[in-house]
Amino acid sequence: MKVSREQMAENRRRILDVASRLFRDKGFDAVSVAEVMNAAGLTHGGFYGHFSSKDDLIAHTLAHVLAADEGGGGDLRAYVDAYLSPRHRDNAAGGCPTAGLAAAIRHQTSAARSAMTGGLRSQIDRIGKALPEVDAADRRRVAIGSFAAMVGAVILARAIDDPALSDEVLEQTRSWIDTGISQVSAS
Amino acid sequence: MKVSREQMAENRRRILDVASRLFRDKGFDAVSVAEVMNAAGLTHGGFYGHFSSKDDLIAHTLAHVLAADEGGGGDLRAYVDAYLSPRHRDNAAGGCPTAGLAAAIRHQTSAARSAMTGGLRSQIDRIGKALPEVDAADRRRVAIGSFAAMVGAVILARAIDDPALSDEVLEQTRSWIDTGISQVSAS
């Protein structure tokens, strides 16, 4: 049955939303097209009316979720703390798409890689701009170094099978970033 | 045809070697059992004489490659430089298994997660011991923070579709680690 133009747009949005959660949670390969459609309250048949292929869905999902992901623009200290929290580690489905998906981008189409590159570029810029206390000359280094450490720490913490060591990776990385930032502060 | 006891052991070693390269290069899901066996110069049939399942192969491969990966024990500065080089970024198949596989471990069996955890623990220890110039109180923080940044930077650099930005992520992270380490040095 046909649905209203508006309803269709909402369906598409819901597909992208649930796809972004499922992909972050289980990875691109482990999520089937039918699973995404079911999670969006539809059946698999309508899929190709919205996207030309699963790869196309992946690329659009990345653009969608990276555009929505605007973290790091405000209070950087709070952002880093939340990023390196056990809560974020344990919430891959709703967490940072970079931490959840960046490593898998290597095996995706060039459209997906391009979307991810754009997302990373603006994320690095946002973090740099949120470092007013840091000398301009150091900003880019601090932004990139900190973000790399954050992403790496969350990936490692999620991989580790020992809660104590996993927590320690998060905490020590937070402390390492903290000292790194304050030591290059202009004040 | 049956082969000698010794030949079989060598076959098993070769299976693990090629599997570790293929998995690092293409990811666990994108590599089939038959592909591994062919790369090892065998056919798919003999596989289940060596391993009970693909998951079993993954777990053994991780233990194999993480035991072999002894980087970071010697000159730390050289290790960091090599790790954050374009050469390492472009050589996932032969590169650090943590950078290549850690993010995918979340979706693997507990045996695989356990193998990875052990590998990470010893890697962090090795880096800590390679930091003689750093105060003992700071060693763990520096080791974990640096390693997280290294892993994160390589993952990001591999995800980015723009050579200039990818190179910059590597270089800025190297510089960030450099200043971070020297500023907590005891000397």
Added chain:
DNA sequence: ACATTTACATGATGGCGATCATATTTAGTT
């Protein structure tokens, strides 16, 4: 109202890949 288009549902299809069954050949053993 009617015609037409279209979004979605249901139901194939085809290929790939993990795993299993069986045959073959040869290393160990006696």
Added chain:
DNA sequence: AACTAAATATGATCGCCATCATGTAAATGT
């Protein structure tokens, strides 16, 4: 030398999944 057991090869099987084909009914335009 003959026997047995084992390692690998060849050839199914079975399920999953991306994609396609077709039906249906409701929305939109006239």
